[in-house]
Amino acid sequence: MADTVTSEYALSTEPKLRAFIATVLEKVGVARDQAEVVGDVLVAADMRGVESHGVARLDSYYVARLRNGLMKAKPNYEIVRETETTVLYDADNGLGHPAGKLAMQKVLEKAEKHGSAFGAVRNSNHYGIAGYYAMMALEHDMIGMASTNSVKYGAPTFGRDVLLGTNPLAFAIPAGKEPAFVLDFATTTVPKGKLDVYKRKGLPLKDGWAIDEHGEMTLDPDAALRGALLPLGGFGTDHSGHKGYGLGLLVDILCGVLSGGAFGPTLPNISEAKEGAISHWFGAFRVDAFRDVEQFKADMDRELRYFKESQRVPGADRIYVAGEIEYEKTLATRRDGVPVHVKVWQGLEKLAGELGIPFELSR
Secondary structure: OOHEEEEOEEOOOOHHHHHHHHHHHHHHOOOOHHHHHHHHHHHHHOOOHHHHHHOHHHHHHHHHHHHHOOOOOOOEEEEEEEEEOOEEEEEOOHHHHHHHHHHHHHHHHHHHHHOOOEEEEEOOOOOHHHHHHHOOOOOHHHEEEEEEEOOOOOOOOOOOOOOOOOOOOOEEEOOOOOOOOOEEEEEHHHHHHHHHHHHHHHOOOOOOOOEEEOOOOOOHHHHHOOOEEEOOOOOOOOOOHHHHHHHHHHHHHHHHHHHHHOOHHOOOOOOOOOOOOOOEEEEEHHHHHOOOHHHHHHHHHHHHHHHHHHOOOOOOOOOEEEEOHHHHHHHHHHOEEEEEHHHHHHEEEHHHHOOOOOOOOOO
């Protein structure tokens, strides 16, 4: 491993990480095809630079919940309600990634036939980055949407009780020569996983991210984990924290209330060890239902370049559009290797030893 380790990161490859994740999950009872979906989603997160949702979660969340019986290794994913343009799945407390991919595939099939479609999943678990599912629409020349509620980590504007999840929203829109526009964001200031990343690295949080259990602003990751994340925009209304709060509540309604799954009052919080209660929501529609696809993509290129080529403020090197940084990171990790924090790497090596499987992740 020595030649692939920096001071903080080891380097692996996309295929090795995917295969390792699938083998680990298969070892704890997950069907291989479903385990491979999880590997694909987690590695996609690491390659896009979203390490809070990548392989770091494998042992501490997914394997732990499977081992202690809080999540089913062999669930029965089933359709419980369906129309020509909608579908609702029950994930039976299984892994969220296979359930999410299954639902988005069904949404895309229906949208291909009818122009647009929507879907939801209830009784699920964490499903990784929402952008993964929205981006599934791109290869079909469709616009994709995805969101999920989550275990509660966040407080409402002017509140200190932990009532909302990080509740991300993701949109993916195809372009021509430019990378696709991919907007994927938590409706809290940051995802909860980012607190774990900062704690792992021994770093203070940024001002305005979180409050402690007494409702006071904090830069301490441990205090924030005992307290709450703030809505996107931060404390109060001066910087539009009420807008993040509204978006988070919207996601909880679309995912939890609409699907008949758990929502605010019935969702578990971070300190509770409960079975899966997460719900997801998906949408897709065909570009050619509105206009010629190639003309649309050409105009998307013009639209994105309009912003990227505009005047920069002093000291700024570039102006980016949503998804561009992650796209370039994906290209770089595919070329140079996927970075895995050394503490995560050591944990994976220990996990491999416990399960009796080979640990061959070095690039």
